[in-house]
Amino acid sequence: MFNVQIDGVWHQFPKGTRVIEACTQAGVYVPRYCYHKKLSAPGNCRMCLIEMGMPRMGPDRKPDLGADGKPIINWMPRPQICCAQDVAEGMGVRTSSPLVEECRKGVMEFLLINHPLDCPICDQAGECELQEFSVEYGAGGSRFLENKVKKPKAVQLGPRVTLDDERCILCSRCVRFCSEIANDDVLGFVDRGSHTVLTAHPGKRLENNYSLNTVDLCPVGALTSTDFRFKMRVWFLKETKSICTSCATGCNTLIGTREDIVYRQTPRENDHVNSCWMCDYGRLNFKYLESENRLLEPQIFNGKELLPSDWTSAIAQAALQLRQVSGANIAIIASGRMTNEELWLTRKIADLLGARYIDIVPRHGEGDDILLSEDRNPNTAGARLVLRLDEEPGAKLLVVAKAVKSGEIRALLALGEDPSDFGISIEQLTNVPAFVAMDILSNTGNEHATVLLPASGFAEKRGSMINGKGRLQRLNRAVRPPGNARDDWEILRDLMQALGGSNGIYTIEDVFRQMSAEVPEFDGLTLSKIGDLGVHVMTVYESPRPPMEPQAKDIEKAEQRHPAGR
Numbered sequence: 137m138f139n140v141q142i143d144g145v146w147h148q149f150p151k152g153t154r155v156i157e158a159c160t161q162a163g164v165y166v167p168r169y170c171y172h173k174k175l176s177a178p179g180n181c182r183m184c185l186i187e188m189g190m191p192r193m194g195p196d197r198k199p200d201l202g203a204d205g206k207p208i209i210n211w212m213p214r215p216q217i218c219c220a221q222d223v224a225e226g227m228g229v230r231t232s233s234p235l236v237e238e239c240r241k242g243v244m245e246f247l248l249i250n251h252p253l254d255c256p257i258c259d260q261a262g263e264c265e266l267q268e269f270s271v272e273y274g275a276g277g278s279r280f281l282e283n284k285v286k287k288p289k290a291v292q293l294g295p296r297v298t299l300d301d302e303r304c305i306l307c308s309r310c311v312r313f314c315s316e317i318a319n320d321d322v323l324g325f326v327d328r329g330s331h332t333v334l335t336a337h338p339g340k341r342l343e344n345n346y347s348l349n350t351v352d353l354c355p356v357g358a359l360t361s362t363d364f365r366f367k368m369r370v371w372f373l374k375e376t377k378s379i380c381t382s383c384a385t386g387c388n389t390l391i392g393t394r395e396d397i398v399y400r401q402t403p404r405e406n407d408h409v410n411s412c413w414m415c416d417y418g419r420l421n422f423k424y425l426e427s428e429n430r431l432l433e434p435q436i437f438n439g440k441e442l443l444p445s446d447w448t449s450a451i452a453q454a455a456l457q458l459r460q461v462s463g464a465n466i467a468i469i470a471s472g473r474m475t476n477e478e479l480w481l482t483r484k485i486a487d488l489l490g491a492r493y494i495d496i497v498p499r500h501g502e503g504d505d506i507l508l509s510e511d512r513n514p515n516t517a518g519a520r521l522v523l524r525l526d527e528e529p530g531a532k533l534l535v536v537a538k539a540v541k542s543g544e545i546r547a548l549l550a551l552g553e554d555p556s557d558f559g560i561s562i563e564q565l566t567n568v569p570a571f572v573a574m575d576i577l578s579n580t581g582n583e584h585a586t587v588l589l590p591a592s593g594f595a596e597k598r599g600s601m602i603n604g605k606g607r608l609q610r611l612n613r614a615v616r617p618p619g620n621a622r623d624d625w626e627i628l629r630d631l632m633q634a635l636g637g638s639n640g641i642y643t644i645e646d647v648f649r650q651m652s653a654e655v656p657e658f659d660g661l662t663l664s665k666i667g668d669l670g671v672h673v674m675t676v677y678e679s680p681r682p683p684m685e686p687q688a689k690d691i692e693k694a695e696q697r698h699p700a701g702r
């Protein structure tokens with residue numbers, strides 16, 4: 137540990153701590169543009185200038201001590217940047233001296249020389265560090281009389297990022313992010329002096345799957361999200377802490393909403409999961425919440441068509457239809473997109489019905505070495521644990537498809553999945569006497585349900601999920617579901633009550649409490665104890681990909697594992 141004096145107070149910091157971080161830890165904020173704790177520190181914006189000194193050495197090469205027994209500091213005559221310098225024993229730092237304040241005013245004046253005065257119409261207004269530091273540390277005026285340099289505006293750097301070069305302060309955060317984190321060296325500066333501009337290298341575009349992180353990183357309004365820009369002023373947004381549910385990584389997010397509409401998702405720092413980043417695919421995967429295909433009312437099939445109903449009748453009808461079938465002829469297709477609470481209630485329903493088959497639908501895509509997981513289900517680990525799957529997720533789907541085809545399955549409960557996706561034809565589905573479907577959107581399969589229950593999207597509900605590394609994390613409600621759609625756990629709780637009587641579950645906390653009494657991995661936890669950053673609860677092992685399309689040989693193999701009559 138090194139002793140460091142910051143603004144007259146001595147502190148201790150471990151070797152290797154950056155001076156700018158040491159200041160933050162000591163409760164002193166030093167303004168910065170180019171510095172970002174997850175990137176290299178080129179020290180090119182000069183906004184973090186401070187006064188720095190080292191201990192005065194006596195003739196014996198030991199520090200001279202003052203009356204307080206601490207080293208006397210020799211202050212350097214010129215200010216230093218503190219973002220590229222580590223702490224050293226006896227170092228002194230002044231962050232608010234007249235010299236430092238004068239320096240910051242000078243840096244701000246330089247940075248603003250060519251910056252356009254378009255704050256009122258700039259999309260970054262409300263979260264622009266240039267505005268904020270200008271007010272906090274700027275000179276309040278400019279001595280620049282010449283014409284500002286004009287630079288390119290509204291340049292499409294890639295499919296999702298728009299660049300306004302006039303606003304760029306050349307901090308190089310975006311350049312470093314692309315080369316150091318996204319492994320895509322696509323951005324750079326060209327031309328000299330006041331005419332330097334940010335651009336993509338010839339023949340390249342900023343189109344990697346992490347491109348929108350540059351928008352988060354840009355301290356000014358130079359890089360904006362093509363999707364979000366000019367849609368909503370950021371000060372109108374309500375931000376809800378949640379997680380991305382588009383793959384098994386479970387990146388921590390902030391969901392920006394206004395009046396029950398999701399406008400954007402941005403990454404929330406969690407060093408156990410996603411550092412400060414998230415991928416574009418997950419970030420933009422929320423538009424379906426506003427889809428025209430949203431299911432808005434419970435519906436019951438009257439023999440000819442699905443007709444809107446009320447919740448009481450729909451749940452009673454679903455329970456009636458399921459109860460009329462023997463458990464040996466019931467299959468439940470749940471989803472790796474469901475929360476642990478929903479999966480636990482599903483398990484209870486399966487036990488009440490004595491359902492013969494229960495499984496989830498695996499979902500895979502191409503992954504990368506950064507964040508994106510091959511497993512596109514956010515809660516495969518939770519499904520294995522809470523549903524007590526005795527085989528690989530998806531292993532029973534082929535058998536279920538075959539059993540539906542043969543007429544053995546007489547009741548099918550599909551939760552957030554379309555049975556027609558895994559080899560069950562529409563004709564076969566229509567032949568199932570009881571097909572109860574709960575989903576967010578209408579799809580080819582659930583149009584043929586006998587009871588259709590409209591559920592909630594990831595931003596509309598609460599619950600917990602376990603990511604691909606075994607971390608239990610919380611999902612939070614940012615908007616209300618549309619129409620008469622309900623939170624999935626409430627629908628399942630009501631169905632469970634209709635099948636098995638009162639169960640003492642009134643809130644989602646009750647579900648978690650009952651679940652944690654049964655699942656040892658959740659022992660001692662509550663939804664609130666999970667906290668904003670989650671808790672590691674289990675070790676997860678990688679599973680091989682099961683086939684999605686039923687092949688004759690796969691069905692044979694699966695039948696050997698699930699012989700008829702088991």
Ligand code: SF4
Nearest residue numbers: 304305307308310354
């Ligand atoms: S575009 Fe933004 S992040 Fe990139 S160099 Fe310019 S100011 Fe920095």
Ligand code: SF4
Nearest residue numbers: 380383386387415418
């Ligand atoms: S890596 Fe996965 S969890 Fe993270 S933002 Fe992308 S899709 Fe979402």
Ligand code: FES
Nearest residue numbers: 168179181182219
């Ligand atoms: S933050 Fe230190 S030079 Fe930019």
